[in-house]
Amino acid sequence: MxxxxxxxxxxxxxxxxxxxxxxxxxxxxxxxxxxxxxxxxxxxxxxxxxxxxxxxxxxxxxxxxxxxxxxxxxxxxxxxxxxxxxxxxxxxxxxxxxxxxxxxxxxxxxxxxxxxxxKPVYSLLGGPVRSPKIRCRFSMGAYDPERARRRAKELIDLGFTTIKVKVGTVLEEDIERVRIVRETIGPDYDIVIDANCGFDVATAIEAANALKDCNVALFEQPTPRDDYHGLAEVRNSIAAEVMADDICFDASHAMQCIRHQACDVISVYPGKNGGLRKSLEIVKLAAEHGVACSIGSNLELDIASAAMCHLVLAHENMNVEKYPGDIMGPIYHSARIVKEPLEIEGPFITLSDRPGLGVDVxxxxxxxxxxx
The missing domain is CATH 3.30.390.10 (Enolase-like, N-terminal domain)
Structure with a gap:
C-alpha cells in the first residue's frame, strides 16, 4: 500500500x-x-x-x-x-x-x-485494557466568581466527579475561584487546578498552601516550561500531587521529569506528543519508572478525540481511573464534523469498535x- x-x-x-x-x-x-x-x-x-x-x-x-x-x-x-x-x-x-x-x-x-x-486502532496498539466508556473530568475556565459558581453546580448536576479549575492568572482571583468551586460542590468531589505555566515556583507554593483547606487533589503544570527543578521544588513543598503537562512534549522531556522526580503524573495525548506511537513511548517509559500517565486535551474535535480514546484503551498506565483526563473537546464546539459523533453523555465519552479511528468525516x- x-x-x-x-x-x-x-x-x-x-x-x-x-x-x-x-x-x-x-x-x-x-x-x-x-x-x-x-x-x-x-x-x-x-x-x-x-x-x-x-x-x-x-x-x-x-x-x-x-x-x-x-x-x-x-x-x-x-x-x-x-x-x-x-x-x-x-x-x-x-x-x-x-x-x-x-x-x-x-x-x-x-x-x-x-x-x-x-480493526479499531486500539487493537493495533495491543488491544483494549479497559472499558471503551471513559470517565472524564471537566476543565472549567478561569471564570468570574458568579460564572464559576453557576458552572460548578451545572457540572455536578451532569454527573462529573472531578472538576479542573484554571488558575495561573491573578493569584487572589484564582484562590477565590477555587474556594467558590469547593463551596459549591461540597467535600465529596475532586478538584484539580491547572496553572498552564502561569506561576513561578514561589507563587505556585503560595497558591497551594492557601488552598490546603480546599483539598486540591492535583496541581497541573504549576510552573513554567523547561524548569524541571522548579516543578520538583513545588512537588516537594505541597500536599497536592503534581501533574506535568506543558513541560512534557516528548520522551526526552518525560525523562527529565523522571530524573528530577518532578511529578506524580504526566499528561500525554497524541497531538502534543506528535502522534500515538510517541505518546505510547512516553507512557511505557513512565510506567518503567513508576510514574502514572493520564490524557490531556487541547479542545479537540471528534477525530483527534477518537485518537485520544484509542490511546487510553491501549495501555494500563493511562491511569484515567485515578486521574480522569480531558476528552470533552467535541461538546465545547458548535459543530461536529463527523457523521456519527463520539457518544458523550455527562462525564463519559464512549468509543465505538468500528475500524480505524471509528469516525467518518x-x-x-x-x-x-x-x-x-
Whole structure:
C-alpha cells in the first residue's frame, strides 16, 4: 500500500458561548484547525486533525497547513502508511517541533491501517485494557466568581466527579475561584487546578498552601516550561500531587521529569506528543519508572478525540481511573464534523469498535466550515 495524496482542509468552528475557555494562556473562543485526508492506492483513506493553538505549541492553522502541504506531503507520497516509525523519522528529519501537524498525519495512517484490516486502532496498539466508556473530568475556565459558581453546580448536576479549575492568572482571583468551586460542590468531589505555566515556583507554593483547606487533589503544570527543578521544588513543598503537562512534549522531556522526580503524573495525548506511537513511548517509559500517565486535551474535535480514546484503551498506565483526563473537546464546539459523533453523555465519552479511528468525516460539514 502506498500514500498517493495528502490533502488539508482548514476549518473554523466557534466554541459554544458557555464553553469558551479562559486560562493563563488567554481566551479561546474559536478553533482554527486543519483536517487532513490521506489517500492511498488501495482506495482506503485515513483522516487526521491538528488542534493547533499558537500559544500552546507555536503552530497555527496556516503554518500547519503549509508544512503539511509543502514539506511533509512531498516527502511522504509513495510511502507505506503502515511504516509509522519511518514516517515519523521522515517528518522529524524535515522539521523540528510541529507536534500537532505531525500527529494529524500519523493518526491518519493509523486510521488507514485499521480500516484496511477491519480493526479499531486500539487493537493495533495491543488491544483494549479497559472499558471503551471513559470517565472524564471537566476543565472549567478561569471564570468570574458568579460564572464559576453557576458552572460548578451545572457540572455536578451532569454527573462529573472531578472538576479542573484554571488558575495561573491573578493569584487572589484564582484562590477565590477555587474556594467558590469547593463551596459549591461540597467535600465529596475532586478538584484539580491547572496553572498552564502561569506561576513561578514561589507563587505556585503560595497558591497551594492557601488552598490546603480546599483539598486540591492535583496541581497541573504549576510552573513554567523547561524548569524541571522548579516543578520538583513545588512537588516537594505541597500536599497536592503534581501533574506535568506543558513541560512534557516528548520522551526526552518525560525523562527529565523522571530524573528530577518532578511529578506524580504526566499528561500525554497524541497531538502534543506528535502522534500515538510517541505518546505510547512516553507512557511505557513512565510506567518503567513508576510514574502514572493520564490524557490531556487541547479542545479537540471528534477525530483527534477518537485518537485520544484509542490511546487510553491501549495501555494500563493511562491511569484515567485515578486521574480522569480531558476528552470533552467535541461538546465545547458548535459543530461536529463527523457523521456519527463520539457518544458523550455527562462525564463519559464512549468509543465505538468500528475500524480505524471509528469516525467518518462529514465532508459536507467540513465544506460549510472551511476557512476562506
Amino acid at each position: 502506498k500514500i498517493t495524496a495528502i490533502k488539508t482542509f482548514p476549518v473554523r468552528i466557534p466554541l459554544k458561548p458557555e464553553f469558551r475557555m479562559v486560562s493563563a494562556l488567554g481566551k479561546h473562543d474559536v478553533s482554527l484547525y486543519p483536517i487532513i485526508r490521506i489517500e492511498t492506492d488501495s482506495d482506503v483513506d485515513g483522516v487526521g486533525e491538528a488542534t493547533v493553538i499558537p500559544r500552546w505549541s507555536g503552530e497555527t492553522v496556516w503554518s500547519a497547513q503549509a508544512i503539511i502541504d509543502e514539506v511533509f506531503a512531498p516527502l511522504l507520497i509513495g510511502r507505506d502508511p503502515y511504516d509509522i516509525e519511518g514516517i515519523d523519522l521522515v517528518m522529524d528529519q524535515a522539521a523540528q517541533g510541529n507536534w500537532f501537524a505531525k500527529s494529524a498525519i500519523e493518526m491518519a495512517c493509523w486510521d488507514i491501517q485499521g480500516k484496511d484490516q477491519g 462529514d465532508w459536507g460539514t467540513v465544506e460549510e466550515h472551511l476557512m476562506s
